[in-house]
Amino acid sequence: xxxxxxxxxxxxxxxxxxxxxxxxxxxxxxxxxxxxxxxxxxxxxxxxxxxxxxxxxxxxxxxxxxxxxxxxxxxxxxxxxxxxxxxxxxxxxxxxxxxxxxxxxxxxxxxxxxxxxxxxxxxxxxxxxxxxxxxxxxxxxxxxxxxxxxxxxxxxxxxxxxxxxxxxxxxxxxxxxxxxxxxxxxxxxxxxxxxxxxxxxxxxxxxxxxxxxxxxxxxxxxxxxxxxxxxxxxxxxxxxxxxxxxxxxxxxxxxxxxxxxxxxxxxxxxxxxxxxxxxxxxxxxxxxxxxxxxx
Numbered sequence: 273x274x275x276x277x278x279x280x281x282x283x284x285x286x287x288x289x290x291x292x293x294x295x296x297x298x299x300x301x302x303x304x305x306x307x308x309x310x311x312x313x314x315x316x317x318x319x320x321x322x323x324x325x326x327x328x329x330x331x332x333x334x335x336x337x338x339x340x341x342x343x344x345x346x347x348x349x350x351x352x353x354x355x356x357x358x359x360x361x362x363x364x365x366x367x368x369x370x371x372x373x374x375x376x377x378x379x380x381x382x383x384x385x386x387x388x389x390x391x392x393x394x395x396x397x398x399x400x401x402x403x404x405x406x407x408x409x410x411x412x413x414x415x416x417x418x419x420x421x422x423x424x425x426x427x428x429x430x431x432x433x434x435x436x437x438x439x440x441x442x443x444x445x446x447x448x449x450x451x452x453x454x455x456x457x458x459x460x461x462x463x464x465x466x467x468x469x470x471x472x473x474x475x476x477x478x479x480x481x482x483x484x485x486x487x488x489x490x491x492x493x494x495x496x497x498x499x500x501x502x503x504x505x506x507x508x509x510x511x512x513x514x515x516x517x518x519x520x521x522x523x524x525x526x527x528x529x530x531x532x533x534x535x536x537x538x539x540x541x542x543x544x545x546x547x548x549x550x551x552x553x554x555x556x557x558x559x560x561x562x563x564x565x566x567x
Contacts, residue, residue: 274524284485285513289330310462322466325510357411360419392433409440468507504540
């Protein structure tokens with residue numbers, strides 16, 4: 273709704289993890305470097321954790337892109353499972369399907385593992401490295417995690433036949449601390465914890481997303497306004513997107529050419545988990561002037 277008003281050709285603060293809008297913060301760069309280095313090493317499990325909204329799914333997509341996902345000539349063969357809250361057998365079958373491995377005999381988990389082993393050995397002969405990425409890994413049942421450990425046992429004399437990357441919220445660390453998962457925990461060779469954006473990064477982040485969305489005019493979020501967004505969102509990218517989107521809606525509704533601190537604070541009061549939300553939201557509800565939720 274506000275695109276024409278601000279000279280945009282796309283929604284700048286969509287919550288969909290679109291790699292076209294990817295912003296290389298310090299944490300994102302270090303995490304991606306860790307993933308690429310770990311994939312090249314060909315050893316064990318890799319773990320990436322971060323709070324809700326810090327960009328784990330976007331990082332996963334960027335990593336898959338770096339591995340050449342979908343390119344039959346790429347060095348890596350990748351599998352992506354967005355919701356691994358599955359039984360052991362169902363997860364193994366999902367991985368096989370992603371890798372385009374046909375499994376005929378599914379009478380037991382061992383049958384599926386044997387089929388995967390033969391297929392992975394054939395890929396290894398062709399020098400293909402297999403990487404399996406599991407998003408929302410904290411939701412995996414313990415018995416499913418154990419099946420992943422068995423999958424990681426598949427190896428040649430020189431290297432593992434498959435690497436597993438776990439992307440999850442901090443609850444993943446709590447689950448892995450269990451005594452019955454100590455064998456899996458000991459196989460995590462690389463790990464990284466994503467952090468929120470700094471205040472300076474938030475200002476660049478806002479300008480970056482607006483530029484990708486087609487904005488070419490003056491700053492819609494000046495330094496003071498960007499710092500307010502940062503404080504209200506605690507530097508968490510998803511919260512920044514929500515608050516920035518609502519702020520633009522308010523600015524458009526009030527005929528403003530740029531966003532004000534007052535509009536950001538009003539947007540924050542209307543946003544759960546943002547600083548300023550909660551009790552104050554009962555005292556002030558922004559008038560959305562009949563607008564829909566979309567930009």
